[in-house]
Amino acid sequence: MIRFYIQQAIYHLRENPVVSWISVLGTALSICMIMVIVITLRVRTADCEPEVNRSRSLYVPNMSYRAKGDLSGSSANSSMSVQTGRECFKALTTAEAVTLASNPGKVRVSLPAGAKLSADMVQTDEDFWQVFRFRFLDGKPFTTADVSSGLPRAVIAASVARRLFGRTDVSGQHVELNHVDFQVCGVVADVSMLATDAYAQVWIPYTAGNAEANSWGYNLMGPMRAVILARSRADFPAIREECERLRQKYNDAQEGVEVFYRGQPDTQFTHLYRTWSQEPDVQGVVLRYVVVMLILLIVPAINLSSMTLSRMRRRMAEIGVRKAFGATANELMRQVFLENLLLTCLAGLLGLALSYAATFVLNGFLFGNSTNAYLAGETSLTAGALLSPWIFLAAFLFCLLMNLLSAGIPAWRASRMNIVEAINGKR
Template sequence: MIRLYFLQALYHLRENPIITWVSVLGTAMAICMIMVLVITFQVRLVDCEPEVNRSRTLYVPYMSVKLKGKSDNESANASMSVRTGRECFRALTTPEAVTLVSSAGKVRASVPAGSKATADMVQTDEAFWSVFSFRFLSGAGFTRADCDAGLPRAVLSATIARQLFGTTDVVGHTVQLNYIDYTVAGVVADVSMLATAAYAQIWVPYTAADAESLSWQDDTMGPMHAVILAHSSADFDAIRKETELLRQKYNDGLRDVEIFYRGQPDTQLAYLYRRWYAEPDVPGVMLRYGIVIAILLLVPAVNLSGMTLSRMRRRMAEIGVRKAFGATGGELIRQVFFENFVLTLLAGVVGLALSYAATFLLNDFLFSNSTNAYLSGETALTPGMLLSPWAFIAAFAFCLLMNVLSAGIPAWRASRMNITDAINQR
């Protein structure tokens, strides 16, 4: 029976090729637009290498400082100093791990009397390699002993290692960063700039560089931000409470100023949409995405439904004849459902392929912004970033529902009509 339904569906699709392909392409474009929107959202939100723990990670990218007794609006806003990071975040006991990371800065990397390259470098600590999951091609990350001793260690990305040495097997070699010698501790696979918290091309201990000396506002502000890895997202409230206790203790030791975090630590979604002192409107962001998705689904769906309805009305006589030869109402409805399932399935495959093609072709347009414009890396996409089965299933199911309803309701009405009226399309 399924084979018969399938053959009948193909026959009816070939019967009106123009209408069929307009329907297929219209449905495919609706699915494509939804998938592109979802992909651009999920590449920054879902777990993907090396940020495989986004769902249980909290972020403190900025902080504020004000004179004691002043209002929150009379404040300076920037990243934190190493001292603030250590006393307010590295001292946390509830999380699994806490790392301090500087913003990426340009560095001149070279091999003595050899190749040179300009790279993006961040300063961090040994906990960085526990918070994020890097794929090491050789060696390993620098250790706590390295950081405590302030030893000049460096981890290179594969691209930088190849540019400087011609290979990734360079553990123990010397690399000069702004003409200072560092020993290569490891080499990792390249990181996409879309992994905003983990991205760099070179990583060094902040104790071996200049992060600790870069501070202002009574040594409260500096170049660092904190990334907190919880054992589970259920620990977020407990971490925020402990963070507040440490903040109060830290402020008690400050003479003239005090720090505050404006609603931080942030979840991944809030972290993406935070802008300096402005607290992100997460419900508003989700509402805007929902409205856009609804428009992208409804507008083409309504147009396609009208086309499907028109096609089914022209088949009223056929339905009447089939009913006259003994076809039951259930059989007619199942046939209509199967025809539209085949049509939507074909459109879904085309739409999914178009969405991936559009994402790759429009990579720079979709993912370049003022934050990563000056960086040297690429907004590379991985399979984990692209695959979104639930979004595809939801878009496919909605289009299928609209097509089935627009075809099924006339078919159901025809199956209940007098045979003569159905044949004469009355």
């Protein structure tokens, strides 16, 4: 019986190809647009390698300082110094791990009398490799001892290793970073620029670079940002409370100035939409996404439902004939359901394929910004970032529901009509 229903669906698809394919393409485009929005948001917020702990991480990319007791709103805003990071965040006891890292900066990477290139470099600490999970192709990360001793160690990306050495198994080799000798201790798979907090092409201990010496504003400000890894999201309030206590303790030791966090540490979603001193309206952002998605679903669904309703009305006579030959109301409804399920499945698969194609084709448009333009990496997408089965399923079920309502209601009415009236197409 199911095979018969599938054959019927294919027959009706061929019988009215224009109307049927418009219906399929309309549903597919609705799902495509929804999925593109979800993918662009997902790559920034979901747990994806190497930022596999986004859901239980807190972020402090910038902070401010002002004169003690100054409530006029006047302040200086910047990223933090190593000293501030150590006192206010590395001293946390409620967190699983805390890393300090600089923003990516340009560095000249070269071999003595050999190849050279420009790369994006981050100065960080040993906890960086615990907060983020990199895929090491060779070697290992620099250690606590390396950071404490300020040893010139470097982890490099696979693309850098290939361009310099022609291979990735280069642990123990030496490279020059701005003409300073460093030993390669590990090689990791390339990181997408979409992993904004983990991205770089070269990573070194900040004690082996210039991060500690590069400070200003009473040694409060500097090049560093903090990422705090909680044991679970339930620890966020306790971590924020301890951050505030550490801030007050740090400020007590300052003469005439004080630092403040401007509502930080932030969750990943807030971190994504924060612009310096302005804390984003998270509920407003979520509401805008929901409204846009509903518009993208409802407007096409109404048009498609009208087309489906018109098609079903033309099939009243067919339903009446089937009823005259003994088909029950349940059998007629089951036929309508399976036919629409087949069409919606076809539209769903097409929409999913279109969303992936659109995301790759429009990669630069969707993910390009002024920061990415400065960096040398790529906005590559991982499978984990692309796959969002629950959102796809929700969009698919919504389209299926609209199609079933538009086709099912006339079919339900016809299944309960007098046979003669159904055959004559009366409603």
